[in-house]
Amino acid sequence: MNCYVSYIGVVDKDKELHYVRLTPGLNIITGRSSTGKSAILEIFDYCLGSSEDTIPDGKLTDRGEMFFTVLQFPELTLVTGRVAASKRCFLREAIGSDAENIVETVKHVDYFFEDRYYIHRDQYLKSLGRYFGVTLENIDVDPMYQEVTGKKSATPSVRSFPSLMLQHQNLVANKHAIFYRFDEKVKRDQAIDHFKILMGIVGEEYFDIAKELTEANYELRRIKLKISKDDKHKETTIAKFEKLLAEYQALAGKPLFDKTGEEIYIKPKVALRLLQDAPVSVDGLADDYEVTLKTLREKKAKLVLELRSALGRSDLLERSVQQAKGIGANFASLPVPRSTDLDHTFCPVCESHSDIPEDQANKLTEAIDWLNGQLKLSSYARESLGQESRDLKDEIKGVRLQIREVQGALKPFEEQEARRAEANALEDAPKKTKMRLEIEIEKFLEDLPSDSKDMEAFWEKKVAELKALLGSYDVEDELDRLARDINKKMKELGKSFPFEATYRTGSLKFDLNSFDLWHEKDAFKKVFLRSMGSGANWLYSHLTLFMALHYQFAARANDCKIPPILFLDQPTQVYFPSDDHGDEFEPENLHSDDDKGLDWHDDLDAVANMFTQLAKFCDQTERETGVMPQIIVCDHADKLKLGDGYDYNDFVRARWRKRGLVAD
Known part of the structure; x- marks a missing residue:
């Protein structure tokens, strides 16, 4: 899915717009603490239909009346929004001159946010999903499931995206967790199960055939049981x-x-x-x-x-x-x-x-x-x-x-x-x-017995035909191929990050069946994140995995439902964990109390390398796949000297030192 976020913003109670403009590739929102940087992720998640309102309390919630996100598709501009602390959602396409000057159009709040474009969250998720090709209504392969449980299995929706797009501040360098919302086993299992659908490996036809196969197997078992009883x-x-x-x-x-x-x-x-x-x-x-x-x-x-x-x-x-x-x-x-x-x-x-x-x-x-x-x-x-x-x-x-x-x-x-x-x-x-x-x-x-033998032959033939048809999708082979591509890309990307010496040999491996990540030095030893020392190792493991995943989202954009949009919140906290309240970014003052007085230049070089690799990744991915991924980094790091000819200021979309997302 070729799509990126062009604007994220808020409409305040005075009908004024506060927003940040974003582009494909690397985007940096830098500033001191408590200016609304982390809220960017939460606004995006909220406008993506989150069941909870996790936008931080403060100026945003005090003054914000409506939050919005503008999504840019190749031939379509889509404005999504949501009323503060409400399930009332907004969805509207912008066309023609309105799309070309979308901010000026949205500034006419009363005109643009008309009541007729508001819908309830449940309907909103279905409508928004259609733009991403997420339209499956039923993925049950067993027709008895709904009769027994009284409900259908959870189907993929745009709510499946955040786990693969958002790396919050408490997650981006976490050694115990990798994916957003995976602390709930049900959501974890659903995300893993839905991944093959979101990657475009299987679609609605696959589940129709699988359902038909299950029904045919039921009939065949029933006939065999009847034959046994008839005998x-x-x-x-x-x-x-x-x-x-x-x-x-x-x-x-x-x-x-x-x-x-x-x-x-x-x-x-x-x-x-x-x-x-x-x-x-x-x-x-x-x-x-x-x-x-x-x-x-x-x-x-x-x-x-x-x-x-x-x-x-x-x-x-x-x-x-x-x-x-x-x-x-x-x-x-x-x-x-x-x-x-x-x-x-x-x-x-x-x-x-x-x-x-x-x-x-x-x-x-x-x-x-x-x-x-x-x-x-x-x-x-x-x-x-x-x-x-x-x-x-x-x-x-x-x-x-x-x-x-x-x-x-x-x-x-x-x-x-x-x-x-x-x-x-x-x-x-x-x-x-x-x-x-x-x-x-x-x-x-x-009560003459029916001719069950003929029926048995019919259903045996039907089951064989459906199995062959289902087998033509090569789901397992496709998943294996995808896993190999992800692991190959992680090995390539991992060389660009300064892991500790212990983890510079071997490579990271990712399992699509369990979504587990580990470092594999040899075929007989797996070192999971929880056993890897140093926050830098955890950070680079997260970055390597998510960059490899988003490379695949871009490479398979024609079939993949997930847009290559990645949010990273405060990734430099591994090196500069202290709160930043100054008018300028001063790395020497942002070390933890235990590290105060130590040389901070090596840490600054590591941070600069991280941003360099993110920028290089976006450019290389576009050259190799034709799709430019979008990486949005919210951090207090600023004025870094990047390598490979990149200029840090070219990627800064907002610098909030004197003000935040919502201006005073």
């Missing part, structure tokens, strides 16, 4: 048909018709028609009835014996567990003698000394210790008995289930036995079985 249902249904066919044959002495259970399942309508036409007749000479009845009764008897055996073992096991608990508790609590007084270690006859009693006492103590140790193992025994008990319960449950099934199979035969003396009883049971089979087939016809 189980098929097995159960065929078994039910086979059981009724076997029951009929046992009762009638011959098959009902020449169809198996699986054939009925495959062609239920044909089977039902044949079944309805098949007459019921009993073969009195067949012995199927007696054989089946005998088999079922023997099976039932065997299962009853198994059940009784299992119940007996379960009862015995339960008593064993209770006994183990009691014995272990009683014996483990017995005291063990640790010493004894053996007065009779001398023979009463010859008065000679004997060790036998003492040896026996020691052996007894050892035996008691061994016994108690073994008894303590009862807890392990109880655990194994407990598992055995659970296995027995499962066994008993399974046997009872089998008995129930056998009893169900015996029921029609027992009913037939009870009705043998009745007229026509011989054919009643087969007729009843035939009717039950007809009912089962009709029920099956009412």
Whole structure:
């Protein structure tokens, strides 16, 4: 995104404008403390839709009525503004002569800041985002996310920019933090997740495909689960048909018709028609009835014996567990003698000394210790008995289930036995079985399984196509390539800053997956900022990283949503930390109390080099990418002698020694 800030200002309560003009490249706002230098960052952030008003209390907030920022795009001038301590925001394009003389146009406050251009902050963020190409409304790749959570995932907006554009006074040389607002984990995670979107690596089409892929995977899993259930249902249904066919044959002495259970399942309508036409007749000479009845009764008897055996073992096991608990508790609590007084270690006859009693006492103590140790193992025994008990319960449950099934199979035969003396009883049971089979087939016809195999093939093909389409974006490869470019640029830029000798070999590395920054001397050791000594090292690490990032913003300006605009607030505080209240910048007076009296010329040279490198970076980036980044430095350093032919005064946009942003 090729864009820069051309003006930042405030409209006071008397409708007067107070502003600072800015250009592409390096911009320096210098001055003493408490003149509003740091407020420049806060005004920009506030006009970018910040949820908080962090503009410092004082003259600005006392007199300021409206804050504004003018953004210059290649073919468009955009004025953004916001009423003090309010969510009422202003957004207006300037065209023609109004754009060419934007300050003169804005000075007509009542005319320019018309009510119709004011909108609420929520709508303002969406409208402003459109100018930067940040228009995604939904990045959820799982359609169930919103249904489960009741809301959509946070989408990228212009509020994603400040973390990559603002280096506040308390952040620019911080060893514990690198990015603005990353102290909140949610915002940190969102910024990392949104980075690939803001860099233009993925767009709306990517998320549409990802969402479609998630839905296709859901459908495929649903079909596979249904196939699994259908297979189980098929097995159960065929078994039910086979059981009724076997029951009929046992009762009638011959098959009902020449169809198996699986054939009925495959062609239920044909089977039902044949079944309805098949007459019921009993073969009195067949012995199927007696054989089946005998088999079922023997099976039932065997299962009853198994059940009784299992119940007996379960009862015995339960008593064993209770006994183990009691014995272990009683014996483990017995005291063990640790010493004894053996007065009779001398023979009463010859008065000679004997060790036998003492040896026996020691052996007894050892035996008691061994016994108690073994008894303590009862807890392990109880655990194994407990598992055995659970296995027995499962066994008993399974046997009872089998008995129930056998009893169900015996029921029609027992009913037939009870009705043998009745007229026509011989054919009643087969007729009843035939009717039950007809009912089962009709029920099956009412809920026929769908052709899930074809659907499975369809969704498998769909998933494969979407995966291939999603893979064509090469997101991981693009992120790896971007990370390599950033790290390569950091290595190049780092050579221009006077890091301590320890960190002059190796290079800084940045991880796009975690946004961690470290110095890597070799492949096996990472030195993070918190472990690097010296504020200068922390400062140069921040500068090197952000310059490398903004180089990529410029190099990828056609796709990247983030404009290469970088604010640096008080970067020289590492060298001159004291407040500056003089009419002139006097570096010798701005050292900390501990450093007073030390030579300050080396520090001044380091500061001058820093500004030289910032100016050189802007020029080199424009030559290599065609886009000039904008770096806005707010600092009290002044009148520096820069190198490489640069003149410090060429970059000064405001010098606030006698006054501040808001004039008296």
